[in-house]
Amino acid sequence: MLGFHRKKKLPPPACEGRLKHIAFIMDGNGRWAKKRGMPRTFGHKQGAEAMRRLVRHCGDIGIKTATVYAFSTENWSRPQEEVDTIMLILERYLDEAFTLLDVENVRYVFLGDKARLPATLREKAIELERVSREKPLTLNIALNYGARAEIVHACNALIAEGKSEITEDDLSGKLYTHESPDPDLVVRTGGDVRLSNFLLWQSAYAELCFTKTLWPDLTNDDLDEIIRDFLTRHRRFGGL
Ligand code: IPE
Ligand code: IPE
Numbered sequence: 742m743l744g745f746h747r748k749k750k751l752p753p754p755a756c757e758g759r760l761k762h763i764a765f766i767m768d769g770n771g772r773w774a775k776k777r778g779m780p781r782t783f784g785h786k787q788g789a790e791a792m793r794r795l796v797r798h799c800g801d802i803g804i805k806t807a808t809v810y811a812f813s814t815e816n817w818s819r820p821q822e823e824v825d826t827i828m829l830i831l832e833r834y835l836d837e838a839f840t841l842l843d844v845e846n847v848r849y850v851f852l853g854d855k856a857r858l859p860a861t862l863r864e865k866a867i868e869l870e871r872v873s874r875e876k877p878l879t880l881n882i883a884l885n886y887g888a889r890a891e892i893v894h895a896c897n898a899l900i901a902e903g904k905s906e907i908t909e910d911d912l913s914g915k916l917y918t919h920e921s922p923d924p925d926l927v928v929r930t931g932g933d934v935r936l937s938n939f940l941l942w943q944s945a946y947a948e949l950c951f952t953k954t955l956w957p958d959l960t961n962d963d964l965d966e967i968i969r970d971f972l973t974r975h976r977r978f979g980g981l
C-alpha cells in the first residue's frame with residue numbers, strides 16, 4: 742500500500758518504452774461523496790473528471806495504452822438510480838470525447854459486452870470506436886466488463902471456430918483487449934486490496950499498486966509517484 746509523502750517536486754517520470762500499458766481500478770467515488778455529505782452519484786461525476794485528467798496525464802508522460810474499469814458485470818446489482826446515473830455520466834463522457842476528437846489523439850476501445858448497455862450509450866460507444874480508430878493513443882474503457890465473462894466469451898468464440906485444442910495466444914486473441922499489450926501496472930484506488938474481476942488473464946505478470954487515496958482525489962503528482970515506484974521494481978517474470 743503506497744502512501745504519499747510529498748517532498749520536493751520531481752520531473753514527471755519518462756514512461757516511453759518502460760510502461761506501455763497502465764490499468765486503473767477507479768474505486769472510491771461513493772465514499773468520496775459521502776465524506777462531503779453528498780449523494781454517491783456526485784462522486785461518480787467527480788470520478789469522471791478525474792478520469793479525463795489522469796488519462797490525459799498518462800498520454801502526456803508517454804504511456805500509449807490506458808485501461809479504466811468504469812463499470813463491472815457485478816455493478817448491475819447496485820440501486821437502479823445509481824446505475825442509471827452512472828450510465829448517463831458515461832454517455833456525457835462519450836459526448837465530450839466526440840467534441841475533443843481532433844485535439845486528443847485518443848483511440849477509444851470498449852471492453853465488455855455492449856448488449857446490456859442502454860441503447861443510446863451503446864450506439865455512441867460503437868460510433869466512437871469507429872471514428873477514433875486511427876488515433877495513436879489507446880483508452881480502453883471497461884464497461885459491463887468482467888474478466889471471467891470475458892474468458893468464457895473468448896472460449897466460446899474459439900469453440901464456434903471449431904477449435905478442439907487452444908494455445909495461450911489463441912485465447913489472448915479473443916479477449917476484448919486483443920489489440921493491447923498486457924498491462925504492466927494495475928493501480929487500484931480506494932484502499933481495498935483485490936482485483937474485483939478485472940483483467941485476470943492479462944494481469945498475470947502485472948505489477949500491482951494499491952493506494953488508500955479515493956479515485957477523485959488521485960492527483961497527477963500522486964500518479965507520477967506511483968509510476969516512479971513502478972519504474973524501480975525488478976520484474977523477473979519467473980527468471981532471476
Ligand atoms: C467506483 O467507485 C466506481 C464504480 C464501481 C462504478 P464506487 O462507486 O465503488 O465507490 P465506493 O467504493 O463505494 O466508495
Ligand atoms: C470495482 O469496484 C469495479 C469498478 C471500479 C468499476 P467495486 O466497488 O465494484 O468493487 P468491490 O465491490 O469493492 O469489489
Ligand code: MG
Nearest residue numbers: 768769770931
Ligand atoms: Mg467501490
